[in-house]
Amino acid sequence: xxxxxxxxxxxxxxxxxxxxxxxxxxxxxxxxxxxxxxxxxxxxxxxxxxxxxxxxxxxxxxxxxxxxxxxxxxxxxxxxxxxxxxxxxxxxxxxxxxxxxxxxxxxxxxxxxxxxxxxxxxxxxxxxxxxxxxxxxxxxxxxxxxxxxxxxxxxxxxxxxxxxxxxxxxxxxxxxxxxxxxxxxxxxxxxxxxxxxxxxxxxxxxxxxxxxxxxxxxxxxxxxxxxxxxxxxxxxxxxxxxxxxxxxxxxxxxxxxxxxxxxxxxxxxxxxxxxxxxxxxxxxxxxxxxxxxxxxxxxxxxxxxxxxxxxxxxxxxxxxxxxxxxxxxxxx
Amino acid sequence: xxxxxxxxxxxxxxxxxxxxxxxxxxxxxxxxxxxxxxxxxxxxxxxxxxxxxxxxxxxxxxxxxxxxxxxxxxxxxxxxxxxxxxxxxxxxxxxxxxxxxxxxxxxxxxxxxxxxxxxxxxxxxxxxxxxxxxxxxxxxxxxxxxxxxxxxxxxxxxxxxxxxxxxxxxxxxxxxxxxxxxxxxxxxxxxxxxxxxxxxxxxxxxxxxxxxxxxxxxxxxxxxxxxxxxxxxxxxxxxxxxxxxxxxxxxxxxxxxxxxxxxxxxxxxxxxxxxxxxxxxxxxxxxxxxxxxxxxxxxxxxxxxxxxxxxxxxxxxxxxxxxx
Numbered sequence: 205x206x207x208x209x210x211x212x213x214x215x216x217x218x219x220x221x222x223x224x225x226x227x228x229x230x231x232x233x234x235x236x237x238x239x240x241x242x243x244x245x246x247x248x249x250x251x252x253x254x255x256x257x258x259x260x261x262x263x264x265x266x267x268x269x270x271x272x273x274x275x276x277x278x279x280x281x282x283x284x285x286x287x288x289x290x291x292x293x294x295x296x297x298x299x300x301x302x303x304x305x306x307x308x309x310x311x312x313x314x315x316x317x318x319x320x321x322x323x324x325x326x327x328x329x330x331x332x333x334x335x336x337x338x339x340x341x342x343x344x345x346x347x348x349x350x351x352x353x354x355x356x357x358x359x360x361x362x363x364x365x366x367x368x369x370x371x372x373x374x375x376x377x378x379x380x381x382x383x384x385x386x387x388x389x390x391x392x393x394x395x396x397x398x399x400x401x402x403x404x405x406x407x408x409x410x411x412x413x414x415x416x417x418x419x420x421x422x423x424x425x426x427x428x429x430x431x432x433x434x435x436x437x438x439x440x441x442x443x444x445x446x447x448x449x450x451x452x453x454x455x456x457x458x459x460x461x462x463x464x465x466x467x468x469x470x471x472x473x474x475x476x477x478x479x480x481x482x483x484x485x486x487x488x489x490x491x492x493x494x495x496x497x498x499x500x501x502x503x504x505x506x507x508x509x510x511x512x513x514x515x516x517x518x519x520x521x522x523x524x525x526x527x528x529x530x531x532x533x534x535x536x
Numbered sequence: 537x538x539x540x541x542x543x544x545x546x547x548x549x550x551x552x553x554x555x556x557x558x559x560x561x562x563x564x565x566x567x568x569x570x571x572x573x574x575x576x577x578x579x580x581x582x583x584x585x586x587x588x589x590x591x592x593x594x595x596x597x598x599x600x601x602x603x604x605x606x607x608x609x610x611x612x613x614x615x616x617x618x619x620x621x622x623x624x625x626x627x628x629x630x631x632x633x634x635x636x637x638x639x640x641x642x643x644x645x646x647x648x649x650x651x652x653x654x655x656x657x658x659x660x661x662x663x664x665x666x667x668x669x670x671x672x673x674x675x676x677x678x679x680x681x682x683x684x685x686x687x688x689x690x691x692x693x694x695x696x697x698x699x700x701x702x703x704x705x706x707x708x709x710x711x712x713x714x715x716x717x718x719x720x721x722x723x724x725x726x727x728x729x730x731x732x733x734x735x736x737x738x739x740x741x742x743x744x745x746x747x748x749x750x751x752x753x754x755x756x757x758x759x760x761x762x763x764x765x766x767x768x769x770x771x772x773x774x775x776x777x778x779x780x781x782x783x784x785x786x787x788x789x790x791x792x793x794x795x796x797x798x799x800x801x802x803x804x805x806x807x808x809x810x811x812x813x814x815x816x817x818x819x820x821x822x823x824x825x826x827x828x829x830x831x832x833x834x835x836x837x838x839x840x841x842x843x844x845x846x847x848x849x850x851x852x853x854x855x856x857x858x859x860x
Contacts, residue, residue, distance in 0.1 A: 348732055348735055348737060348740065348762075349730070349732065349742040349744070349762070351744055351758050395855075397728050397746070397856075397857065399728070399748055399857075400754075401678075401752070401754060403678025403679045403752075403753075403754055404676075404678040404679060404775055404776045406676070406678075406776065413678075414678065414679050414754060414774070416746045416755075416756050418728055418744060418746055424735065426730035426731075426742075426744065428730070428744035428756060428758070432679070432774070435779065436674075436774075436775075436777065436779050438778060439779060448758075450742045450760070450762045452737065452740065454764060455760075455763050526857060527856065527857075528728075528855055528856055528857075
């Protein structure tokens with residue numbers, strides 16, 4: 205039995221991960237810790253596990269791995285605590301809100317000899333895997349340009365409080381696609397230009413809700429990316445992850461979550477999409493469990509986490525300086 | 537009124553048909569490729585002029601249609617305006633900003649009417665998007681994504697693929713979207729563009745433009761001449777209270793014909809309407825000439841669209857954002 209604990213249900217993804225833990229036979233969701241007692245207790249009841257109020261007690265449990273799903277700004281100290289206690293770690297994205305924090309977290313885990321993975325479930329979407337095959341097999345020829353989106357709905361709460369989130373939609377929705385492209389192409393991002401702003405939530409919160417990035421991947425591949433919380437409450441789903449990959453031999457379009465039914469229900473009075481594809485979160489947790497058993501890093505490693513944070517941080521710098529900015533990579 | 541058609545390719549034929557529909561006669565035509573001019577002259581029972589200059593100068597010609605490759609727009613416009621003819625010029629107005637500015641000046645001093653074919657303003661779906669926005673259906677607009685293109689277009693002597701002549705997808709195709717954004721949201725503040733002109737991969741071009749309007753609206757415009765087949769248009773408008781999405785692949789009629797195996801199996805999506813956007817352009821153009829009713833697009837709009845597209849090309853070259 206692999207024993208997993210979850211730290212904090214501040215991030216909504218925690219609920220999905222808890223559900224996934226419970227649906228894997230060899231996994232036991234052993235305990236939940238949360239600085240918000242009520243939230244943690246509710247979750248523990250929902251997922252049929254125990255709530256541990258003291259962090260020291262939580263970390264002294266015989267847990268094999270811990271999933272950290274706190275606010276972005278709290279990832280660092282939680283990762284450090286878990287590493288100190290020798291736990292394998294799966295951390296919600298983005299790894300951190302600054303490059304310095306992200307780098308230090310990876311170094312801490314290395315020193316402690318624990319595995320560190322970032323929750324990038326999109327790597328496990330079959331349509332994305334298929335797209336990667338097309339890229340890697342050369343069937344698209346030489347890739348020249350890519351245009352991507354990661355749109356979403358405003359998640360509310362701490363996501364727009366910069367001290368906890370590190371930024372708005374650009375912070376939240378840049379890293380998935382950056383991680384996917386780095387992984388699919390085996391190339392790093394070199395340049396970024398970013399224009400962002402609070403475009404559709406004026407008066408609701410202050411941070412950016414849309415960022416438009418123009419990036420350059422190694423070998424002069426030009427990439428645009430929209431990171432947004434532009435989906436209104438009436439939208440039929442939470443958002444999307446899409447990529448159009450333009451090669452000399454063809455063009456590939458992937459709309460990662462476009463496996464859906466159109467559902468029209470009078471009970472909610474809006475059109476909804478019911479997703480019927482494979483649950484990428486489940487594959488993410490399964491990989492985390494395997495990484496614990498095999499004493500390796502999960503598929504998306506701490507270094508992958510750092511690289512995506514770097515692109516995001518430089519995107520914000522570009523938005524501030526209004527210039528195209530060189531992305532510097534920290535050696536780890 | 538009689539019409540002379542300069543450039544007898546795809547657009548020349550479309551405009552000739554529109555003009556005929558409104559009772560105008562096609563009397564002259566000219567194409568730099570004699571064969572093309574000849575078959576056009578048969579179809580529309582128009583005389584082939586000996587040269588483009590002769591067509592413009594012809595006393596029988598009241599309206600000159602310029603549907604040539606972009607670099608020929610300027611000399612044709614200049615001559616036609618000098619002769620005080622009415623002109624229907626395809627977009628882009630001219631290939632360069634300087635030429636476009638000169639034409640605006642000359643047009644102002646002519647009794648002839650100069651119309652620029654920014655046809656997207658006339659597409660029903662784009663009228664509907666604008667209408668929904670103005671009705672306040674999605675609150676205050678903050679972001680627009682526009683997507684246009686498909687396979688690299690086929691033109692006379694492959695002129696589209698000579699990016700010096702056509703300006704690539706950024707200048708030739710996305711100018712539609714730039715014009716529409718300006719039409720709906722006002723002037724542009726600055727742009728940032730990446731395209732494939734520098735990569736020198738004709739016939740392929742793919743262009744991504746970040747655009748910031750002076751009123752604060754942010755946009756991403758994507759144009760493609762990199763696809764194998766088809767023509768796609770997608771628009772997404774995000775506001776404080778909702779979202780509008782349009783995709784031209786969703787239409788009221790779908791036809792698949794079994795063709796001989798050697799033939800290309802291209803499927804052209806079509807959304808039939810009583811009056812095509814091109815016919816609507818002609819209706820306004822004719823009403824302008826006959827009744828002095830001001831059309832929704834003028835020669836200055838043509839210049840401003842060239843200005844935005846030129847700024848994009850400059851941005852792609854400099855790899856920095858360019859202020860307008």
